[in-house]
Amino acid sequence: MGSSSSSIDNIPNAQEIMQETGFSAAHLLRLYERFQFLDRDQTGKLRPEDFGALRELAMNPIGDRIIGAFFSPGQETVDFPSFVRILAHFRPTDSNRTREGPQQEPANSRTRKLKFAFQLYDQDRDGKISRAELLQVLRAMLGLQVTEEQLQSIAERAIQEADLDKDDAISFDEFRKSLEKVNIEHKMSIRFLR
Amino acid sequence: MAALWTLSLLFSTCLGCLGLTPPAELPQPHNQPPSLDFNSSDGGLSVDLPMALRVFSVDYHHVQAPFEIVLWIMLASLAKLGFHWSGRVPAVVPESCLLIMVGLLVGGVIYGVRHSAPPTLSADAFFLFLLPPIVLDAGYFLPGRLFFENLGTILWYAVLGTLWNVLGIGLSLYGVCVLAQSSLGDVSLLHCLLFGSLIAAVDPVAVLSVFQEMHVNEQLHILVFGESLLNDAVTVVLYKLFESFLRLPSVSGLDVLLGGCRVVVVGLGGLFVGLFFGLVAALTSRFTSRAQVIAPLFVFLYSYLSYLTSEMLHLSGIMAIVTCAVTMKQYVEANVSERSNTSIQYFLKMWSSVSETLIFIFLGVSTIQDVHMWSWPFVCSTLLLCLVWRATGVLLLTAVVNKLRRNAVTFRDQFIIAYGGLRGAICFSLVFLIDDFPKKRLFITTTIVVILFTVFVQGMTIKPLVELLDVKRKKRALPTVSEEIHSRLIDHLLAGIEDVVGYWGQHYWKDKFEQFNKKYLRRFLIREDHQARSSILRVYQELERREQRGEEEAPPIVDPRSHSRPLLPEEMDSIRRILSRNLQNFNNKQMPAYSRHTLHQDTTTGKTRRPLHRHQSLGERYTCNTITHWSQEDREFDGSHRVRAGLSRSHTVCSISPRPILQDSSIPAASAQTGPADPKSSAAREDRISPQHQIPVGRAPKKHLSFVLENEK
Numbered sequence: 019m020g021s022s023s024s025s026i027d028n029i030p031n032a033q034e035i036m037q038e039t040g041f042s043a044a045h046l047l048r049l050y051e052r053f054q055f056l057d058r059d060q061t062g063k064l065r066p067e068d069f070g071a072l073r074e075l076a077m078n079p080i081g082d083r084i085i086g087a088f089f090s091p092g093q094e095t096v097d098f099p100s101f102v103r104i105l106a107h108f109r110p111t112d113s114n115r116t117r118e119g120p121q122q123e124p125a126n127s128r129t130r131k132l133k134f135a136f137q138l139y140d141q142d143r144d145g146k147i148s149r150a151e152l153l154q155v156l157r158a159m160l161g162l163q164v165t166e167e168q169l170q171s172i173a174e175r176a177i178q179e180a181d182l183d184k185d186d187a188i189s190f191d192e193f194r195k196s197l198e199k200v201n202i203e204h205k206m207s208i209r210f211l212r
Numbered sequence: 213m214a215a216l217w218t219l220s221l222l223f224s225t226c227l228g229c230l231g232l233t234p235p236a237e238l239p240q241p242h243n244q245p246p247s248l249d250f251n252s253s254d255g256g257l258s259v260d261l262p263m264a265l266r267v268f269s270v271d272y273h274h275v276q277a278p279f280e281i282v283l284w285i286m287l288a289s290l291a292k293l294g295f296h297w298s299g300r301v302p303a304v305v306p307e308s309c310l311l312i313m314v315g316l317l318v319g320g321v322i323y324g325v326r327h328s329a330p331p332t333l334s335a336d337a338f339f340l341f342l343l344p345p346i347v348l349d350a351g352y353f354l355p356g357r358l359f360f361e362n363l364g365t366i367l368w369y370a371v372l373g374t375l376w377n378v379l380g381i382g383l384s385l386y387g388v389c390v391l392a393q394s395s396l397g398d399v400s401l402l403h404c405l406l407f408g409s410l411i412a413a414v415d416p417v418a419v420l421s422v423f424q425e426m427h428v429n430e431q432l433h434i435l436v437f438g439e440s441l442l443n444d445a446v447t448v449v450l451y452k453l454f455e456s457f458l459r460l461p462s463v464s465g466l467d468v469l470l471g472g473c474r475v476v477v478v479g480l481g482g483l484f485v486g487l488f489f490g491l492v493a494a495l496t497s498r499f500t501s502r503a504q505v506i507a508p509l510f511v512f513l514y515s516y517l518s519y520l521t522s523e524m525l526h527l528s529g530i531m532a533i534v535t536c537a538v539t540m541k542q543y544v545e546a547n548v549s550e551r552s553n554t555s556i557q558y559f560l561k562m563w564s565s566v567s568e569t570l571i572f573i574f575l576g577v578s579t580i581q582d583v584h585m586w587s588w589p590f591v592c593s594t595l596l597l598c599l600v601w602r603a604t605g606v607l608l609l610t611a612v613v614n615k616l617r618r619n620a621v622t623f624r625d626q627f628i629i630a631y632g633g634l635r636g637a638i639c640f641s642l643v644f645l646i647d648d649f650p651k652k653r654l655f656i657t658t659t660i661v662v663i664l665f666t667v668f669v670q671g672m673t674i675k676p677l678v679e680l681l682d683v684k685r686k687k688r689a690l691p692t693v694s695e696e697i698h699s700r701l702i703d704h705l706l707a708g709i710e711d712v713v714g715y716w717g718q719h720y721w722k723d724k725f726e727q728f729n730k731k732y733l734r735r736f737l738i739r740e741d742h743q744a745r746s747s748i749l750r751v752y753q754e755l756e757r758r759e760q761r762g763e764e765e766a767p768p769i770v771d772p773r774s775h776s777r778p779l780l781p782e783e784m785d786s787i788r789r790i791l792s793r794n795l796q797n798f799n800n801k802q803m804p805a806y807s808r809h810t811l812h813q814d815t816t817t818g819k820t821r822r823p824l825h826r827h828q829s830l831g832e833r834y835t836c837n838t839i840t841h842w843s844q845e846d847r848e849f850d851g852s853h854r855v856r857a858g859l860s861r862s863h864t865v866c867s868i869s870p871r872p873i874l875q876d877s878s879i880p881a882a883s884a885q886t887g888p889a890d891p892k893s894s895a896a897r898e899d900r901i902s903p904q905h906q907i908p909v910g911r912a913p914k915k916h917l918s919f920v921l922e923n924e925k
Contacts, residue, residue, distance in 0.1 A: 052714050075711040084708040108709055176694045196694040205702050
């Protein structure tokens with residue numbers, strides 16, 4: 019972790035970030051230290067290689083997609099505020115938070131969490147998970163365990179279940195609907211980030 | 213309906229008559245360890261022709277023991293049957309209550325006939341024969357993921373809650389005894405604590421039977437049920453502890469400390485014994501491909517062995533058997549054939565059902581006893597204290613644990629947990645095992661009263677109360693494939709984010725275990741050709757399996773291994789039918805297999821009859837499906853089917869039933885969609901599967917069903 023004794027003042031725009039994302043000062047500090055740890059050449063920005071240095075993440079089937087999610091389309095680096103904003107999605111949902119901050123939905127609302135997961139599938143950002151995109155993810159997750167036909171049938175089945183308007187792709191609303199029984203707020207939260 | 217009741221009454225009188233002893237021998241005095249069987253030594257009746265050959269003789273004595281056991285089981289089963297036939301009664305009165313009432317009736321009859329106490333449930337018979345099947349069944353069908361997610365809470369309730377209850381009830385009862393010095397003065401503190409330890413424990417049998425009737429949400433179910441399973445460790449230790457304290461001249465602080473250590477040892481010891489046997493069972497099941505018929509036997513043998521071993525070592529047998537079942541389940545299911553899996557599940561359900569029925573009937577019978585000692589203050593205060601302490605315990609513990617949980621246990625849930633703490637046969641057996649002392653009769657009577665009260669009053673009223681409080685009902689749907697896929701994605705995502713953040717969370721451990729599992733355990737414990745499975749695939753297959761069972765005509769998948777040559781076409785046929793059925797209607801008829809009474813949920817009994825009926829007629833002409841799209845290929849298979857029909861009965865479990873005509877429009881669509889994938893897939897498949905699978909290339913549309921084939925191998 020960070021070798022220098024950093025305080026909250028060292029972080030630029032700390033207050034705004036805290037307000038926007040809802041992190042407490044302690045957490046923000048912790049994330050800043052982690053950011054500095056990942057940023058090995060101390061440029062103040064992270065590059066995909068920095069993420070790739072995490073061994074477990076490299077072995078994660080969807081690791082590259084997760085890393086990609088941190089980077090906005092077209093950008094090569096990610097700075098600390100963006101880093102925190104992405105991680106804000108994984109804060110536990112607090113039901114009785116008073117919204118003093120921005121009027122838009124907080125980052126850790128159910129919809130935003132689902133949107134994040136949706137974008138892991140939807141790499142071309144067309145707002146739909148096509149069959150090919152679904153197959154890519156399935157292939158990554160299931161690996162060499164299954165044959166091609168099995169993948170096809172599973173993808174087929176998944177699309178059949180979710181696809182209500184029969185356009186052979188899963189839109190965000192259909193995605194959200196198919197997950198309505200799953201407790202996303204619980205599943206997609208890292209508790210210590212409260 | 214009425215006929216069945218009279219039939220069971222007939223049986224009970226039959227048993228009563230059998231209890232008639234000839235004046236030659238008196239029935240045994242009651243304070244000897246009671247035994248399961250009648251102790252009548254009935255001489256043989258015979259038609260005596262002086263010094264000639266006996267043409268007709270009755271030698272009851274020869275078959276007495278098994279005969280009586282069978283009659284008891286028969287009575288239990290008929291009572292259960294009658295219960296299910298009796299219309300609206302099951303909705304109001306839980307099965308356990310009715311069974312106890314039948315037991316009371318039978319006990320009364322026997323008492324009236326013999327004028328002495330009927331046989332009671334011996335502790336040995338209960339702990340060694342009746343309890344293991346129930347716990348094994350519970351462990352095997354335990355929803356694993358849910359259980360481990362809530363494990364902390366469950367342990368919290370089980371360990372701390374039980375301790376709270378035991379100490380609370382024990383100490384308060386001692387206070388009552390002190391207050392009622394006149395009648396209860398000779399009950400010491402240790403006795404009260406001992407009594408507290410056995411009466412405080414929630415009983416898995418009773419809880420299961422009542423919660424089965426009502427469908428609460430899964431989380432609540434697993435909390436109550438998990439607690440009732442895990443508190444066995446604490447109960448056993450405390451009971452034995454207080455018992456040995458009673459025998460010691462004095463108790464020191466060191467002894468108490470050692471007692472505390474014992475709890476940990478007993479619990480963990482049971483766990484490890486279970487783990488060991490579970491892994492050995494998984495390994496054994498790997499090699500059962502050549503003798504599939506006995507594969508289910510290993511499951512039962514190893515589980516029972518784990519139970520007996522831990523009982524021998526004075527560890528927690530319940531924990532051992534549950535751990536064994538949970539451990540070996542995924543490997544065994546991967547290794548053995550589909551039919552063996554079904555056998556295992558069916559036998560588990562059957563045995564646990566019989567056990568449970570017998571337990572409740574014997575509870576009823578044992579209530580009719582010669583000597584009951586009654587004491588109003590003791591009994592009433594026990595009842596009251598049980599309720600009060602449990603309620604306060606649950607409230608306090610939940611208040612603490614809610615801060616750490618994501619899904620808080622709501623007040624309504626807490627009420628159900630507190631009110632659903634039923635006591636059952638475990639308390640009953642434990643109270644019989646106490647060393648004799650003057651007030652033992654009182655303890656027995658009180659235990660019976662508490663059990664009857666909790667089972668009847670709490671068992672009957674919990675359902676209306678639940679409806680009143682509007683507990684979140686368990687949603688009856690299985691996770692769909694989409695959910696499973698997306699959940700998996702989210703799990704990976706969270707693991708990745710945790711890596712980024714540098715935090716070891718719940719996902720981290722789950723991922724680590726899965727990696728360990730995949731790398732070492734699965735490779736070692738699962739047959740090579742069955743190793744290619746992931747949970748999504750398993751869910752998919754499981755869904756298919758369940759749908760095919762839950763459908764109106766529910767044929768089990770024909771096992772191809774029973775034939776000398778690979779009969780892929782028929783199997784493809786049935787699989788095709790299954791899949792096309794899936795493609796038709798996948799949303800309905802999804803139900804969990806976690807039901808006490810049925811393996812697959814058949815909404816009417818009529819539906820179960822048809823596959824069974826078909827079972828009789830193996831030689832019957834194979835009536836093919838009516839999917840017109842593939843019907844011409846079906847006719848090719850007719851010949852081979854008839855060949856198969858002639859094979860020995862021990863291998864085939866038949867029943868392929870006709871299905872209603874499905875809409876054909878979607879079937880061509882389905883096959884058309886998978887069409888493009890097939891030319892590539894055929895080549896890929898040939899590489900990956902062993903040479904046994906020789907699928908002619910022409911059958912392209914059916915190839916995507918091959919994974920079920922691999923399951924069958």
